Amino acid sequence: MTRPGTTELLGMARTTLFPNYRQFPVVFERGSGARLWDTDGREYVDFVAGIASCNLGHCHPEVTAAIQDQARRLVHVSNWYFSDRQLELAARLTGLASLDRVFFCNSGAEASEAAIKLARKRSYEKYGPDRNLVISFYGAFHGRTMKALTATDPKHHMAAFSPYPEGFVHIQPGDLAALEKHLPLACALFLEPVQGEGGVHPFDPAFLKEAARLCTEQDVPLMLDEVQTGMGRCGALFAYQALGIRPDVLTLAKALANGFPMGAVLAGGELAAVMAPGSHGSTFGGNALACAAALATLDVLVREDLSSRARTLGNRFRAALEDLAGRHPVVKNIRGMGLLLGMELTVAAAPVVKDLLERGYLVTAVAERTLRFTPPLNIAEEDVDAFLQALDEALAAQGGSPP
Numbered sequence: 255m256t257r258p259g260t261t262e263l264l265g266m267a268r269t270t271l272f273p274n275y276r277q278f279p280v281v282f283e284r285g286s287g288a289r290l291w292d293t294d295g296r297e298y299v300d301f302v303a304g305i306a307s308c309n310l311g312h313c314h315p316e317v318t319a320a321i322q323d324q325a326r327r328l329v330h331v332s333n334w335y336f337s338d339r340q341l342e343l344a345a346r347l348t349g350l351a352s353l354d355r356v357f358f359c360n361s362g363a364e365a366s367e368a369a370i371k372l373a374r375k376r377s378y379e380k381y382g383p384d385r386n387l388v389i390s391f392y393g394a395f396h397g398r399t400m401k402a403l404t405a406t407d408p409k410h411h412m413a414a415f416s417p418y419p420e421g422f423v424h425i426q427p428g429d430l431a432a433l434e435k436h437l438p439l440a441c442a443l444f445l446e447p448v449q450g451e452g453g454v455h456p457f458d459p460a461f462l463k464e465a466a467r468l469c470t471e472q473d474v475p476l477m478l479d480e481v482q483t484g485m486g487r488c489g490a491l492f493a494y495q496a497l498g499i500r501p502d503v504l505t506l507a508k509a510l511a512n513g514f515p516m517g518a519v520l521a522g523g524e525l526a527a528v529m530a531p532g533s534h535g536s537t538f539g540g541n542a543l544a545c546a547a548a549l550a551t552l553d554v555l556v557r558e559d560l561s562s563r564a565r566t567l568g569n570r571f572r573a574a575l576e577d578l579a580g581r582h583p584v585v586k587n588i589r590g591m592g593l594l595l596g597m598e599l600t601v602a603a604a605p606v607v608k609d610l611l612e613r614g615y616l617v618t619a620v621a622e623r624t625l626r627f628t629p630p631l632n633i634a635e636e637d638v639d640a641f642l643q644a645l646d647e648a649l650a651a652q653g654g655s656p657p
């Protein structure tokens with residue numbers, strides 16, 4: 255049977271999928287390491303990595319072998335029972351994060367949703383129904399389910415989805431006065447150490463430390479959303495480990511199983527015991543296949559110390575981006591941590607993304623004017639150098655030749 259070609263596939267996409275994404279007319283069929291191939295056989299070097307999800311690169315042989323092996327042994331049993339891989343992963347993850355217990359789910363939004371429910375329940379049982387406010391930040395992104403979306407920056411709130419759940423407030427990053435004002439009625443402070451979707455904005459570490467101190471003082475759990483920043487991306491296995499703060503609740507997804515759908519919520523101390531039987535659940539959460547993929551991902555991440563590589567390669571990449579910023583007037587600034595890097599432009603980022611795609615490089619645009627770079631943590635230095643050359647040319651095409 256002949257398989258449909260690219261034109262036919264793109265025609266099928268136009269008529270069969272919900273039109274909820276702005277997609278490039280590229281259909282991928284294969285990936286290996288930092289490379290992807292489309293249905294026309296064209297090769298691309300990937301500085302998106304499934305939006306910071308394939309931190310070990312595409313189809314990492316150890317993760318693929320673990321998935322193949324597990325698929326032959328056991329895929330799914332439901333959470334009426336345990337599976338060996340799930341328990342091994344729970345022990346491994348809680349140990350690495352120095353937290354006590356974990357709940358497994360399938361995505362970042364589900365992790366946000368579960369974390370918010372956890373914080374609400376803990377506060378309700380300890381303080382009664384009034385201390386229910388979730389404090390989050392302008393610029394935040396926590397996912398697309400209703401509670402996760404409400405904690406997300408209000409610019410993502412469409413009137414058509416009203417009514418939104420109650421008990422959420424947004425404050426500006428750095429605004430300690432607003433934080434102090436809301437903490438007495440709060441059940442959680444929820445934040446990403448680096449706001450990824452919001453435009454790659456790292457929090458000021460001094461603000462984070464003071465916010466964490468105030469949370470402890472007011473007995474409000476600090477919930478870190480490390481869906482994008484975690485799993486080595488920012489130069490430590492979890493970004494908080496490089497920032498001198500400790501979460502009470504930690505959410506993970508994206509790179510947890512190197513692109514296999516999986517999410518997790520970890521909690522410490524009294525929060526770890528809050529979710530009693532019947533309070534929350536998921537059919538597929540902690541599925542044996544996902545757990546096998548996550549275990550193999552962690553094995554490689556830790557053994558090859560890819561967090562350190564994200565830090566050293568990230569520093570080198572960043573210095574080269576700074577150099578481009580000095581030479582191209584269209585570049586406003588460079589931001590980020592480890593290999594989660596952003597380049598803000600004075601013009602729209604989308605045309606640069608398109609130009610780079612035509613040159614065989616994948617990058618994303620966030621917050622309209624920012625290019626975001628999230629390559630696999632083990633990408634070759636030569637691939638980064640070649641990309642910087644292409645970026646140099648793409649920027650020159652935007653804003654005239656560099657001086």
Ligand SMILES: Cc1ncc(COP(=O)(O)O)c(C=O)c1O
Pocket residue numbers: 305360361362363364366395396397398446450451479480481482483507508
């Ligand atoms: C920080 C953060 N939290 C949550 C999410 C939602 O994750 P998912 O798309 O897996 O639901 C994202 C997705 O981009 C994210 O970046």
